[in-house]
Amino acid sequence: MWNTLVSIFPYAIAYTIPMLMTSLGGLYSERSGVTNLGLEGLMLVGYFASAITIKMTEATLGVQALPLGLLVGVAAGAMFSLLHAFASINLKADQVISGTAINMLAAALTVYLARTISGSGNVRILMGIVRKNIPMLSRIPIIGPLFFSQTYWTTWLCLAIWALSWILLYKTSFGLRLRACGEHPSAVASAGINVHHMRYFGVAMSGALAGLGGSVILITYSGEFSGTVAGLGFLSIAALIFGQWKPLGILGATFFFGIATTIANVSQVIPSLAVIPPVFFKVFPYVATLIALVLFSKNSAAPKASGEPF
């Protein structure tokens, strides 16, 4: 059992991190008052942009191409999310429809461009990040093998972003204002703060972080742009709800979902897990989210003004 756990843990963390970033992006957006269903598409944009960047520069830049790809992925996600911001903030469009349009547009456009560039629609990169043990820390019993062995540097970067976001959202006046925009925008406006600017920031952050999530998929476990992120964006939305729109909540939720996905993927190989059909692990996050929605329906923690134009 222990060996099984140690062997699947790095995979679980690898699955968790892209979801955590995307979910955190969703948190920024929803807390600022804009529902963002386009996370799946924004992830895909980041995934694609970083794949193209790395493919074009890896011959000359070598390992330096990876951080560059990450940056371009973040920028592309942020740029693309401005479409959603413009529609839902300036034009007061239906945010669900706009988000759906973002998803469809990203899915079609990225494959369209990938096909034009590479012919097949898939973009393969030559290298990924090398997994490393953290010196000293990886030798701590129990925690060491689980958390500090075989890690990607992006994992630590993303966890740092998560921690900084928490501080930004909950310990600064800027964060308070941003969250207030999602609860009671007119109160924020009467305090002399531009709600539209705050919401633009929220949506752009969601695009940037979802783009980061997509790029991380590429340079950690996938190594190839394949035209889809297979519902990870929607899973991140589920995690956002399951985590009740709180940073610590989404950390727990994405990790929980990451473990479930990993177990489903490896259960055929590991006999002690093959007792439970993998479908239960795959379906579990969605069912759990539905149950959470029912349980918390009386006092939902959802931002009150999320989805409502101002």
Place this chain on the structure above:
Amino acid sequence: MKHVKIREKQSNAFLVAVSAVVLGLVAGAILMASIGSNPFTGFWFLFRGGLMNIERVGNTMATATTLMLVGLSVAFAFKTGLFNIGASGQMLIGGLCATLVAHKVFLPRPLYLVVLVLAALMGGALWGVIPGFLKAKFNVHEVVATIMMNWIAYWSIYYFIPAYLKGPSLETESASIAVTQSLRTPWLTKLFNGSYMNLGFFIAIISVVVIKLILDKTTLGFSLKAVGSNRHCAEYAGIKVNRNVVISMMIAGGLAGLAGLSFYTGYSRNMQIGVMPAQGFDGIAVALLGASSPLGVLFSSLFFGILQSGKGFMNAMTSVPPEIADTIIAVIIYFTATSVLFKRFWDAVLKRQGDKAKKKEESAQAEVKKEVE
């Protein structure tokens, strides 16, 4: 005066839809040009691919069938103020039920078809009624609930098909059903020269008529629309809002289930795993462009059917990737969502024209007056 006002409003709705389509096509043209293809030849082959001979027309109609039913499903939910973003999942489950029937049930043809349609209808309705119930009973937002239901359907089928309906050659798709068990019939196949055209088209047309009748002529339709236009007002008038929400989602789910029937046992004859049917989202475009009216859905689904079925031919004849069709559809959705832009634009244009006409009239009247004097 009043007459003019009404006419302005109507032309707005139509103009907005047309503007979105035109901008979608323009975006497509720009994309084609950006990769060095000639947009005019691109579109020429796209539309020829959808319409150039009777076989391709049949394929276009078969493609439009699925879109029509999904569009109808989304439009029907819209009428009750609900957003059915879960048509994909309902399609999958409806299609799965139909595929199961096609594999296991052998009956005389007319009876068999009834069983097949009912199976798909019930499968879809089940997948629609759950979010409807959650919305009515626990106030769970139907958008989130239907998205979750989509992925539950996706993963269930991902594991169900290899386990119980595995095809002989590939692990990733179900065994093909016999042609005699599908919605295709010899006379239709012959009439359309061997295309995918199938009985689903008639099911879709019947559904359009039935939904139009329900919405326009029945008490149920009236109360559904009342809930959609103002929930509180409807409640005050004694309409059971929650019951209507559940019924609306059930019917919407059933329609999407029929779309699954038309796609998985008519257009194709097997189900592939790991594919979320894109039609479930294209249907949102169909409903939006058709202004959520059954007849509008009929026409817009034919338009999107041409785009979707012509893209393969265009890809074969030019270097434009087939995803151009999906890009155009996505752009159209985006511009329908941001219709405020066009409304402002056309309002301004129409107002200017109206002012001009008024001025002309006034000056003409003034002249007449002068002449009389």
